Amino acid sequence: MTTPPADEGTAAAAPPPGCPAHAALPADPAARSDAGVARLAGAEHKSDPMGMYARLRAEYGSVAPVLMEGDLPAWLVLGYRENLDVVRTPNRFSRDSRNWGSYRRGDVAPDSPLLPLVGWQPLCAFLDGEEAERLRSAVTDSLGRLDRRGVRRHVTRFANQLIDGFAADGTADLVARFAEQLPMLVMTQLFGMKDEYGPSLVEATLDLVRGSETAFRSNEYVVEVLEQYIPLKREQPGHDIGSWLMAHPAGLSDEEVLQHLRMILVAANENTTICIGNTLRMVLTDHRFRASLAGARMTLPDAVEQVLWDEPSTMVCPGRWAVGDTELGDRQIKAGDMILLGLAAGNADPEIRPDLSVPMHGNRSHLAFSGGPHECPGQDIGRAITETAVDVLLARLPDIHLAVEDKELVWVSSWMSRHLTALPVAFTPRRPSPSAEVPAGRGPGLPGAGEAAWSAGQGVGEREAAVAGQAGAYAAAAPRSAAAHPAPPPVPASAPTVGAAPPVTSRRRAPRRSLWRRFTGWLSGR
Template sequence: MTSPFDPTPLPPPECPAHASGGAPEPEVSEIGPGGLRRLYGPAHEKDPMGLYEKLRAEHGPVAPVLLNGDVPAWLVLGHSENLHMTRTPSLYSRDSRRWRMLQDGSLDMTNPLAPIFAYQPVCVFADGAEHERQRGAVTDSIARIDHRGVRRFINRFSNRLVNDFCESGQADLVSQFAEHLPMMVMCQIIGMPEEYDEELVQAAREMLKGSEKAIAANEHVMGALYRLVARRRAEPEEDFATWLVEHPAQFTDDEAAHHLRLVLIAAYETTANLIANVLRMVLTDPRFRAQLSGGHMTLPEAVEQTLWDEPPFTTILGRWAAGDSELGGQKIKAGDALIVGIAPANVDPVVRPEPSASMQGNRAHLAFSGGPHECPGQDIGRAIADTGVDALLMRLPDIQLSVEEDELRWRSTLMSRHLIELPVSFAPRPPQEITGPVIPERAGAAARDWQISSPRRPDPAASGTVPQPGPVPAAPRTAPPAATVPAQRRGSAPVRAWRTLVTWWRGY
């Protein structure tokens, strides 16, 4: 099949297609020019997975689609085709400047997706040696995080959030838990706990929604990160920002700040969605309840199942063809845009003939993409999700969804399907004392138990190597809070066995 894409100029900014105020925009139909299906509008908003299956039935593992503004692209639906695309950067580049529509001027930065595809000097838009330099600094710095210690830290913040609403007997687990825990944890890990507040959380949400407040929100986030980079240049500490600015890759201040934003915002969005999706499935899916109550599934395994069924990102724009090629029976032209189809690939009949089948113990999903651009911080995201959900369920064992499942509302964008609210009810209970410091002391303080305890990094030029993390200091042993087994876990798993498992998993 030949490429159906013959790019034509987008309508000018004053055209109704770009209307941003005044009269309401006309409803967008599912079918656009050339008979291609749109990956935006009511049909996509209501049922993106249904739309993916229509495309698979019509075109196979690679389908032509229209993005916002009726911009043509290829959506890759097949599991093996996605792996081939993400693992072959020589054919399918991450450099958006290769997009033919940008080169010929038929696409400009007035498109609503411009914040996603606009080129930035960060590793996600780089290939080859430049990608290795920038990505190496990020992955080396992530590798220095003590994953075992960070779970104790996540548990403290989770309990702090639960304390904020446990006396009321009701909560929205999206706005009061899932959207806050990742930001609290990431601000601590990268080294700016003093910047965490409601304004930072909302700024991240506005950036991801691409609203009219997105530019101001981005300025707020970048201001905090530039201040952090300046502090760490002057006063290094044992945190992610310091490891990044001191890395042999020799980041400029701009590179350091932009990579910190990349890590902060990407980790925030994916983990907030993951937490919300895990909680929803635990509260509504009888399979989850039965397997958890019977001891046949641990929370980390529940997280992994959720990554198959409800990945935090449904798609990722994009890849851009470096030359003419063939993928999934479609002829791709140089300069075409391609979309990594994470959610549709996870239910590809070739790898998952029965969509409802349990994928327990299988990590072949594409929730974190693949190839050289696979998410480097995925284990931190997993830790935040399973530790946070575990802490919440231990504190509120009788938690129940306070609306019918079909009343839950979602917001779908090109890249994600975001649960808007998750209202729950439970028996009111008093706040719990949180042991240990919540916010680390400032410069000069001893490293907290979530941090790496290692000597100051030697001059990379002198050694030519990056030192490995030193030993982790023993954390004070405190008895876990008394708790009953959550209602959905009662059955064949006795309380003592559950507590033993939790103690073993947390490491304290």
């Protein structure tokens, strides 16, 4: 059982045993204020996360005690060097969540919202040592074979198609109509899928990370597509990520291939979506930023790196556990303690950035992609998609500007991330490009977004907001507005095929008892 969570602004009745957050504070509640207990799911972090990090740094130094959902204790790493220390020493701080002391002691409730994010799974992101190296080498080698010019061609093509969809309107929401659409459309091409799968996977993954009532079915759709994709690619390999992953000397099983492909899809989509939105906002709201681009004093890659320093897609990354008793930032860490990587806080550490207004042009030493043996393997893809997307948009709509005041933009924050709900812009209406193809938002044979919805008879009602491994950290960003993004269309009775694959059917299948389903079974009470 977990200690019952305290009401906002009140202290818990009794601290969990060995809780670092409580141990670091005066034992007598009268000797401290409630503000001393930092709750990452609390109002302060949601409204002003960077302000809270600064307060904790002033009070505790580079490592601060915090409370997670259910008053579960953890250490939040605020220092840049301390973050690097954690990620570079897996012998002290393991990625294997089976080391989690709170879970071993039975302090984590079976319905804890943390479990989908940190519960152990047989993915490279949840392993250390030889097995992690085997799986990760297959992923990194496969991603490393991509032709960057080819990636940029795909981005340019789909970016132009998306822009053609709203160019004549003179207004658009760049989050809903551009940033949230583009990454998945590109990823399906890098997987060697036909165009027709892009729109449906865009809608399914958006619904999945929103954690809506149809999220469970959306995840099932993604899995069904990959289940068809894998045997086809084993029989007819191509020049794509999936084929390379299956042919890798590491010898991944079909289940390992499926789960890692799913991790790549969801992680790349969510992380890059946020990065595109943040980069566009900075270009549109900071006049010095855009002037530097126009005057060639800063390149677009420089601009993206600046955004990764100032607004990393993932602000707090869960997923390290102390292997034994140790010390970090003058704090005594006990075996089994959870360590949270404060990526945004580390990037703003005054020890390395005393003046945050000084540009970080050409400096890639930020923490946006973590570091060490578990550093994000797909970061170059994310950079290429973001840089090319922004470049194409600014070239097509050179007078684009924000349609509201910067202060009117709405942000949604979770304990891990912060992103825009919308980015409304205005520009001079323009004709679609002469080479316009079928708009990327629609594919032959697929219903458009909102034309059909999942029905209760198709197994809806089970809530699943979890994503696998490190992908979970990115995908667990706070839900988008359901009104802004309707549920994905149902799996068509005869969906477009991946190459020559048989159609994905909409019939209800027997429950998958894969490791993923066994792990998330608690979500639906099974």
